[in-house]
Amino acid sequence: MSKTAVVTGGASGIGRCTVEKLMTDGWTVWVLDLSEGKAEESADAPRYRFQRCDVGNAESVKAAFDEIKRHSEKLDAMICSAGVIRTGSLEQHTLEQVDAMIGVNLKGPWLCVREALPLLRKDSSVTDPSRVVIVGSIGGIRPKVGTGFYGATKAAVHVLTGVLAAELAPTGVIVNAVAPGTVATPMIESVQTSQDGSGYKLSGDSPLGRIAQPEDIVDVIMFFLSDASRFVNGTILPVDGGTRAAFIKK
Numbered sequence: 001m002s003k004t005a006v007v008t009g010g011a012s013g014i015g016r017c018t019v020e021k022l023m024t025d026g027w028t029v030w031v032l033d034l035s036e037g038k039a040e041e042s043a044d045a046p047r048y049r050f051q052r053c054d055v056g057n058a059e060s061v062k063a064a065f066d067e068i069k070r071h072s073e074k075l076d077a078m079i080c081s082a083g084v085i086r087t088g089s090l091e092q093h094t095l096e097q098v099d100a101m102i103g104v105n106l107k108g109p110w111l112c113v114r115e116a117l118p119l120l121r122k123d124s125s126v127t128d129p130s131r132v133v134i135v136g137s138i139g140g141i142r143p144k145v146g147t148g149f150y151g152a153t154k155a156a157v158h159v160l161t162g163v164l165a166a167e168l169a170p171t172g173v174i175v176n177a178v179a180p181g182t183v184a185t186p187m188i189e190s191v192q193t194s195q196d197g198s199g200y201k202l203s204g205d206s207p208l209g210r211i212a213q214p215e216d217i218v219d220v221i222m223f224f225l226s227d228a229s230r231f232v233n234g235t236i237l238p239v240d241g242g243t244r245a246a247f248i249k250k
């Protein structure tokens with residue numbers, strides 16, 4: 001039988017690429033996002049379901065999972081990729097910017113995992129666990145001037161990943177996070193053009209001589225969904241081509 005996953009932020013970037021890979025591999029995929037965006041191209045594809053949802057809003061998340069529960073008896077995986085970034089110095093940040101990042105990047109995964117749990121636990125066990133993968137960021141491990149608050153939300157979601165992993169494992173759900181470096185997605189295009197005077201700079205190419213493509217991150221997400229990672233739980237795995245490994249003077 002086809003496996004079923006929920007992908008938040010599945011209309012764009014890393015989330016969108018995850019949806020494509022899962023569908024190619026035969027999964028049924030629920031996309032939770034503010035709008036369908038590029039994902040509309042998949043609308044007629046078998047096993048593709050879109051549910052409009054604001055992951056930072058508890059009522060919206062509950063309504064989306066109520067709909068999922070009407071159609072799917074169980075979930076095999078949940079991938080939390082929805083995220084927003086606002087650049088600016090900590091002195092300059094507005095409350096609105098900060099609330100947006102806390103809502104989507106931190107409260108979002110917590111609200112979605114919580115609502116998904118009854119479906120994730122269905123037919124799962126410690127020997128055959130369902131999977132949660134959270135998309136964190138290298139910015140939560142190595143903070144950066146100009147994205148201090150974004151990094152703080154990512155560091156916090158790394159903490160939630162570890163605690164969820166320990167709390168949920170006995171009930172047959174394992175939880176891990178990827179922490180990407182710079183990835184070529186619409187999010188990074190928007191940051192490149194921001195002129196906020198905060199001193200924010202993209203890290204530039206990794207030691208491998210390039211930034212990541214979404215596929216570089218999705219292959220690691222797929223590892224976390226595979227049997228090969230059955231004993232990996234609560235890990236925050238940097239996927240950054242070695243960018244954080246040592247300081248490089250540019």
Ligand SMILES: NC(=O)c1ccc[n+]([C@@H]2O[C@H](COP(=O)([O-])OP(=O)(O)OC[C@H]3O[C@@H](n4cnc5c(N)ncnc54)[C@H](O)[C@@H]3O)[C@@H](O)[C@H]2O)c1
Pocket residue numbers: 008009010011012013014015032033034035037053054055056080081082083084104135136137138139179180181182183184185186187188
């Ligand atoms: N691109 C990078 O360099 C990079 C690096 C490290 C981590 N990340 C993280 O990867 C994840 C995916 O980012 P991306 O680069 O693919 O960005 P993206 O902007 O291409 O995609 C983000 C998706 O999240 C959705 N989204 C935003 N707010 C939402 C909300 N309230 N409810 C539901 N959906 C919402 C957007 O509509 C969009 O489809 C994010 O969590 C981001 O923080 C990205």
